[in-house]
Amino acid sequence: MLVTNLREIPLRTLTDEPTTLTQLAGDKVVLLVNVASKCGLTPQYTGLVELQQTYGPKGFTVVGFPCNQFMGQEPGSAEEIAEFCAATYGVDFPLLEKDDVNGADRHPIYEELTKVADAAGETGDIQWNFEKFLIGRDGAVLGRFRPRTEPKDPAVTGAIEAAL
Template sequence: MSLHDIPLTTLDGRPTTLGEYAGRVLLVVNVASRCGLTPQYAGLEQLQQEYGERGLTVVGVPCNQFAGQEPGSNEEIAQFCSATYGVSFPMMDKVEVNGEGRHPLFTELTQVADADGEAGDVVWNFEKWVIDRDGQPVARFRSRTEPTDPQVVGAIEAQFAGA
C-alpha cells in the first residue's frame, strides 16, 4: 500500500492525502510546539527552502501524546509555527501516533526500521521518515537526529540521485 492513499486532514481542516504530493520526496515528521526539540522546526524549514524546488515537501504532523507538548488548537499550532519559525511547509491535523487511536499513517510508518534496525512505536516528538516519490518509506530517523544531520540530508539526496 502507498502512503499516498491514506486520508489526512490539513491543519486548517481540509481533507487531503499524501497523494497530493505524489512525485515529490516527503519528509514526514511528528511535531510538537512545547518540546525541547521544537527548535528542529528551524531545520525542517531550512530543508523545505533548500530542497523544495528540487522536489522535497516537509510534512508536519502534530501530536500531543508525549508529555502533553502539543496542547494547542489547530489555529494555535498554525500561529505558533508561522510566527516563531516561519513554517511554510504543509501541516496536518493533530493525530495520535501510538496506541489504539494511532492514525493509519503512523500504523504504516511505525513498521519502518531506523538505522539500528528498530521499528515500532514512535518514541518521542520529531521522529522523521523519508518517503520516496511513489509513497514508500525509505528511511526513519529518531527524535534527536537533527533535520539537517548528514544522514537525513543524505537520505533525501539519494531520492534525487536518479531523477
C-alpha cells in the same frame, strides 16, 4: 514490507480539509515529521524550514504531523499551532491535523510507518516528538530517523539528496 501506499492514506490538513500525501505534495519526496510546539526538540523546526528552503525547489517537502501524545507538548488548537509555527519559525510547509502516532487511536499512516525499521534495525512505536520518515515518490519509506537526529544531519540530507 508496507501493504498500503502511504501516499494514498486519507489525511486531514490543519485546516480540517481532507487530503492525502499525493494531493498535498504531488510527486515530491516527503519528510513526514510528528511535531510539537512545546518540546525541547521544537527548535528542530529551524532545520526543517531550512530543508524545505534548500530542497523544496528540487521536488521535496516537509509535512508536519502535530501530536500531543508526549507529555502534552502540543496542547494548542489548530489555529494556535499554525500561528506558533509561522510566527516563531517561519514554517511554510504543510501541517496536518493533530492526531495520535501511537496506541489504539494511532493514525493509519503511523500504523504503516511504525512497521519500518530505523538505522539500528528497530521498528515499533514513535519514541518522541520529531521522529522523521522519508517517503519516496512511489510511497516507499526510504528512511526512519529518530527524534534526536537533527533535520540537517548528514544521514537525513544524504537520504533526501539520494531520493531526489
